[in-house]
Amino acid sequence: MARADTAGDITHAPDPGRRIAEQNCEGEGGTSSGVNIAPGSDDDGWKVPNPVRLSDGTRLQLFKDGEALHAAYEAIRLAQRRICLEVYIWGDDETARAFAELMGRKAQEGVRCYVMYDSFGSIMTDRELFTRMRRAGVNVQEFHPLRPWEPRYSWRPFNRDHRKLLVIDDQAAGLGGLNVGGEYAGSWVVGGKANRCDLWRDNAMGIVGPGARHFLRAFANTWNYVAHGGRIGRAELLHNCHFADGELGVMASVPAARSRVTPLAHDLLSGATRSIELTMAYFAPPDGLIEDLCAAARRGVRVRLMLPGKGDVKLLLTAARSFYETLLAAGVEVYERQEAVLHAKTLVVDGQRVALGSTNLDYRSIEYNLEISALINSPAFGSQIHTLFEHDVRFARRITLKEWRKRPWLDQLGQWAVKRARYLL
Numbered sequence: 001m002a003r004a005d006t007a008g009d010i011t012h013a014p015d016p017g018r019r020i021a022e023q024n025c026e027g028e029g030g031t032s033s034g035v036n037i038a039p040g041s042d043d044d045g046w047k048v049p050n051p052v053r054l055s056d057g058t059r060l061q062l063f064k065d066g067e068a069l070h071a072a073y074e075a076i077r078l079a080q081r082r083i084c085l086e087v088y089i090w091g092d093d094e095t096a097r098a099f100a101e102l103m104g105r106k107a108q109e110g111v112r113c114y115v116m117y118d119s120f121g122s123i124m125t126d127r128e129l130f131t132r133m134r135r136a137g138v139n140v141q142e143f144h145p146l147r148p149w150e151p152r153y154s155w156r157p158f159n160r161d162h163r164k165l166l167v168i169d170d171q172a173a174g175l176g177g178l179n180v181g182g183e184y185a186g187s188w189v190v191g192g193k194a195n196r197c198d199l200w201r202d203n204a205m206g207i208v209g210p211g212a213r214h215f216l217r218a219f220a221n222t223w224n225y226v227a228h229g230g231r232i233g234r235a236e237l238l239h240n241c242h243f244a245d246g247e248l249g250v251m252a253s254v255p256a257a258r259s260r261v262t263p264l265a266h267d268l269l270s271g272a273t274r275s276i277e278l279t280m281a282y283f284a285p286p287d288g289l290i291e292d293l294c295a296a297a298r299r300g301v302r303v304r305l306m307l308p309g310k311g312d313v314k315l316l317l318t319a320a321r322s323f324y325e326t327l328l329a330a331g332v333e334v335y336e337r338q339e340a341v342l343h344a345k346t347l348v349v350d351g352q353r354v355a356l357g358s359t360n361l362d363y364r365s366i367e368y369n370l371e372i373s374a375l376i377n378s379p380a381f382g383s384q385i386h387t388l389f390e391h392d393v394r395f396a397r398r399i400t401l402k403e404w405r406k407r408p409w410l411d412q413l414g415q416w417a418v419k420r421a422r423y424l425l
Helices: 066-077 094-108 128-135 212-228 262-272 287-299 313-320 324-330 361-368 379-393 411-422
Strands: 059-064 084-086 112-118 139-143 166-170 173-177 203-208 237-239 248-253 277-280 302-308 333-337 345-349 353-357 369-377 396-399
Touching: 059 066, 066 166, 084 094, 084 212, 094 112, 094 128, 094 361, 112 128, 112 212, 128 237, 139 173, 139 212, 166 212, 173 212, 173 353, 173 369, 203 212, 203 353, 212 237, 212 248, 248 262, 262 287, 262 345, 262 353, 262 361, 277 287, 277 379, 287 302, 287 324, 302 313, 302 353, 313 411, 324 333, 324 379, 324 411, 333 379, 345 379, 353 379, 353 411, 361 369
Parallel strands: 084 112, 112 139, 277 302, 302 333
Antiparallel strands: 059 203, 084 166, 166 173, 173 203, 237 248, 248 369, 277 345, 333 396, 345 353, 353 369
């Protein structure tokens, strides 16, 4: 998701004129949360980096937190021909309504507007919001309606569209972990004071140039599946997933008996020679990926995990912690992000090979959801992801093996039980 200064263009420049007084969000104990909640990109101590240019002219822009949604909003506002927006959760707050109203205005201006939202993810949203967009001329599709009498094709309540994707004028795209809602935007889209309980820490990126068309294809595949039915595999798009055919790839995965996510993650982790830095909101992977992380640490790779210290799905926090003993004993460094709900999904291997998008390392993402991640082979972009990881370390607590082995036995029992049932989460 990115800010547009010309139609479809994505830049890193913040808007200092929109800075509001409530810039700093203080966490517990009076320390900053490290979350970018207000206009101006310096309230959290992290500066938006310059764009990275790939050899084909594609520009990549890294964003974090609310500035990503602000950039998406501005890109939509300046769109001239077509807007494609796909989200898991379209919220029911002022930020979500601002996006809906903007989409309606763009449709009335003659811009072709397409919106896909997930029925389960947006279950708490007033359906009138989508009705108003339709009346304004926006083409709106609900992914896999939950009510059994509503689907035009088969009823598939367990398969969800967890992707977050924006494509503008066929030449700019944005993706990441952010849904459309105030907990992600802070006061970037709708002014006002952001409360501490609203802080969500997330990552996103913008793509401008030839590479954006791959993401348009991914959106079109899913739109055609929802509109016309058929096998869910129609919504899949795999492009340069092994970094062999260029610097930018796309992994738009679908539910499958043999997941494409697990082999890709295995290849990345097993091929690491220097470093692995994984930031993950929901971490409950297959045992094989845990072994890949441990094997990398044992052969001398510095493996660091940034995992949530608090979250919206408590069982998944427990599931992640059930692996700590194994990981720490192998030499993996484990950090828990404090002061915010960690929702980012980012991996960088050897400071160069990057995966960023909506894909968590849990069974739901791997086997049941539609997910999308950008795959980037670039030392410059990898360096930016590394810097962002280091920034999160400042707001994290490192877990040590000695400390972890002293946890209460009831915690150990709960982690044991959840670990064995994690494929149901």
